[in-house]
Amino acid sequence: MHVVATAGHVDHGKSTLVRALTGMEPDRWAEEKRRGMTIDLGYAWTTLPTGETLALVDVPGHQRFVPNMLAGVGPVPAVLLVVAADEGWSRQTQEHVDALRAFGVRDGVLVVTRADLGDGSLAVEEARDRLSGTPLSGLEAVVTSAPTGAGIPELRQALGRLAARLPKPAPTPRARLWIDRVFTVRGAGTVVTGTLGAGTLARGDELLLWSSRRPVRVRQLQSLGESVDHAEAVARVAVNLRGLDRDHVRRGDALVAPGWWAGAREFDARVNWLADCRSGELILHAGSAALPVRVRRLGDGTARIRAEHDLPIDV
Structure with missing residues (x-):
């Protein structure tokens, strides 16, 4: 599995693009659907033509929700940088690129959306000029239109090439899962989700909740909606924790392998x-x-x- 986050200005079509790629709805909250704007992190996944599984973290583009965007982008190794053909490079586009640079994200795909409403080639040219001199200057570019389907097959091929060149983390016992969502499942208890950036998690593992150094045990694991016995980085995972109340964990905390992180x-x-x-x-x-x-x-x-x-x- 590979994990990629979206980035780009508000209303440039990030969530619409994720729907076109995956057939899944990344916006989880009723308010998001009512307003037609992503507020919090969304998640979806797809199988690429190469057979690789790609998980997508869809982030909000509005300036008020930049902290949520940063929580989604922080743990991922690559980005889907979205620019609308009819609006071009915008304020949040630049802010997101600055954030990606700070996080050390150096690979991804540049996607121009809404080519049915503007000149995609001009938007690509402008974006390449803006990215010049940054670690993202060499991104492959694809021009798309989600309503017409134009460019979506080409984008899936480009994502396959991205997945093929992303390095696989070396095996390590230093597991670390940054938590970006917390909820309760009736009959199961507390569940946390996040991007596993290092190490391996397995059912029955004892981990530490970093903020309190509290020991917790993995009761169940899911990845992309399926129960699994173990998960290896890089992956999107949901962890059902034994002996932990929901009120004692929140976004920004981390699950880590005991004895491997000094802090x-x-x-x-x-x-x-x-x-x-x-x-x-x-x-x-x-x-x-x-x-x-x-x-x-x-x-x-x-x-x-x-x-x-x-x-x-x-x-």
């Missing part, structure tokens, strides 16, 4: 400073987590970061 609260980091970014109090986004930090510039490309609490990250 860090203060650390030095390489930083790409944006033009309007200064030292001081900022929000750090790591995986699906978001927490206040103090940032002190050490040089042009480095800073010292101090967080309110530690995170399971490599330093």
Whole structure:
């Protein structure tokens, strides 16, 4: 399995594109359907022509929901960058690209949507110009129209090529699942979902809930709607946890293998400073987590970061 997130400006057709690719409805909430706008993270999946399974994390594009977008993009290795042919490169497009660069996302597919309403070739040319000099400058581009179906077969082929070149994480006992959704199933208890970015999870495993260091046990596992005995990174998984109340876990927490993550609260980091970014109090986004930090510039490309609490990250 491979996991890819969408990115792009509000109303540029990200969710419509996901529906066209998968036949599934990524918008889960009644308010999203009423307003015709993605508010929270959505999930869908499809089988590519190569036989590979691709899971899609559909993110909101509106500026008010940027924290939700960051929670979805943080753990994934690649992106479906969406630009509408009739509107072109927009404010949130640029903000999402800045976020992808900060998260280290370097691969994906550039998708121009709504080619029935605008000149797709001009939108591709503009996007390539905007992406020049960034890690995403070499993205393959596909022009599509979801209502007519134009370009969708070509996009599925491009996603197959993307899946073939994405590196598979090396086997490691250092399992870590960033949690992006929490809910309760009658008769089963608390279920968390997220993108497994490292390691393997199996039924019966004992893990730690990072925020409290509380031991929890995996009761059941699901991936793409099917019960499984184990799941390997990178994958979308749902984990039914034994002995954990829903009120004790939330988005931004993580499940980790015991003994493999020391955590860090203060650390030095390489930083790409944006033009309007200064030292001081900022929000750090790591995986699906978001927490206040103090940032002190050490040089042009480095800073010292101090967080309110530690995170399971490599330093």
